[in-house]
Amino acid sequence: PGGRACVCGNQGCLERYISDMAMIERFAELTGEQISIDQFIAKLKAHDPSALALYREFIFYLGLTINNISQVLNPHAIIINSKIVENMPDCLQEIKTNLMSKLMSLSILSTSTYRSKTNVLGLTHVLIKEFLDIDNYNVSS
Secondary structure, eight states, X not given: OOOSBXXXXXXXXXXXXHSHHHHHHHHHHHHSOOOOHHHHHHHHHTTOHHHHHHHHHHXXXXXXXXXXXXXXXXXXXXXXXXXXXXXXXTHHHXXXXXXXXXXXXXXXXXXXXXXXXXXXXXXXXXXHHHHHTOTTOOOOO
């Protein structure tokens, strides 16, 4: 509530805290430097202080999000689609370390095997389901 303004018109959306785009926008706000996500990851690996501060914030918000999802939905697995998580070797472990709930039964926390295709696959799934008016359409790999 009352968080960062989002393009959807609301405030405090997760997109403004844990997306790859949010990280490079925040980096630009802090440093005045416009960079790509790959350059941000390179700065993380080079231990740039500004990039590391944002990375710690990213881990905090992602852990908080996973805690909330786990408490409400109790999923068996959560798959993360993020170039930052994919490219930082210890990221998943750092997120797991920051999980606060002792009650969740989360067995799997991993990155997507589809990498950058997940948004396209999800959108395609929705469009096919809606266009063909199919209630039980399932996607399998």
